[in-house]
Amino acid sequence: MKNEINIGLLGFGVVGSGVAKILHDHQDDLSYKLGVPVKIKKVLVKDTEKERDTELQRDIFTADLDEIIDDPSIDLIVEVIGGTSEAKQAIERSLLSGKGVVTANKDVMAESGLELLKLADENKSDLFYEASVGGGIPLIRTLEDGLSSDRIRALTGIVNGTTNFILTKMKHENKSYEEALAEATELGFAEADPSADVDGIDAARKMVILSSLAFSTEVRMEDVFVRGMKDIKPGDLELAEQFGYTVKLAGSAKKDDNGIEVAVEPVFLPNSHPLSSVNNEFNAVYVYGDAVGETMFYGPGAGSLPTATSVTSDIMAACRNLLLGVNGKRLHAPQHTCKVKKDSQKFGRYFHRISVKDKVGVLTRLSAVYSKFGASLATVIQHPNKHDGGADLIMITHEISRQQHLDIMDELKNTEDVIDVLSHYRIEGELS
Structure with missing residues (x-):
């Protein structure tokens, strides 16, 4: 049974310093909930001589990643470096060494998440990433x-x-x-x-x-x-x-x-x-x-302490797994093959704002464009405008596919009566 859990903290910026503050200020609560203290043993930074407002001792700061990865007494790596290449390499090395990892890195997880989760499974290590999305929201x-x-x-x-x-x-x-x-x-x-x-x-x-x-x-x-x-x-x-x-x-x-x-x-x-x-x-x-x-x-959705709270929550989960001896036993393999819809299969209502020449028959001719692509209109309103001497037409469609929307946009841009397609929006908020 471990009598303490040691952390290697990679990065000491806005989030890293927030994690250190929470671990220091809430140490009694964390120790009570886990049964053992949780300590930051080493912190990776670029400049070890830089003055920092922290309770941590100066001698735990290092610029050498090897000093953290190769330390057998460090149980868990917390990556808050940011960026992609350096952070991904640090996560990979940590997992390969059998250490669990907590990361707040959305870029790495979006680009290489499945690869890293698979690596965690292969090396019986945990990889937690709560803080990569939504800051303090779980x-x-x-x-x-x-x-x-x-x-x-x-x-x-x-x-x-x-x-x-x-x-x-x-x-x-x-x-x-x-x-x-x-x-x-x-x-x-x-x-x-x-x-x-x-x-x-x-x-x-x-x-x-x-x-x-x-x-x-x-x-x-x-x-x-x-x-x-x-x-x-x-x-x-x-x-x-x-x-x-x-x-x-x-x-x-x-x-x-x-x-x-x-x-x-x-x-x-x-x-x-x-x-x-x-x-x-x-x-x-x-x-x-x-x-x-x-x-x-x-x-x-962001900020030092909200994001650090999510990181610390993951630290707690990883620590519990270590103490129970169940680290690395979460299955991360996706259940389904990713099948992405075509634009013709994506449906919604659309708002179109079109600047047109102010002359007879324009509305009829533009309505014909929508009919050509099988789109019906729920709302049509005309507003005079002052910027080009024409008029603004507001068209709100019934449900159409994104492909129909794109086809209509292309056709309108090449229509003689149209000065400009000013803006267009999908109307969200209800499931089809």
């Missing part, structure tokens, strides 16, 4: 354990705090995209290069992780339809409100007999939908299960 554990007896049909979520903060400021404070992004950057919600967030890449990586787990399959980044928020035009948020919707950059994953579909894009959500009231940097994921019905998980 999503991974909920899907892996809490809802493991159910059959998940769909997930819809706000899984990127930066874009949600920007959209909140644009809607409630009438700020421009540039003004909201500048505020997000100033407050630390956006990186100096925010492209991964605003282009939807960060959210797509998280949806890869969630959908793979929810549907017990292997979803890859190339399986995800990704569209960022830069296409949101001035006036779109106000128009959404007029029709009873809120614009969110949302991730969605659905599964039926035809396969799965995973997407990240700006969508119209009904104002009555719980996700519509999730504001600022908060995240939330709405889960649809056959047995449980509809549930939502909400909380801070």
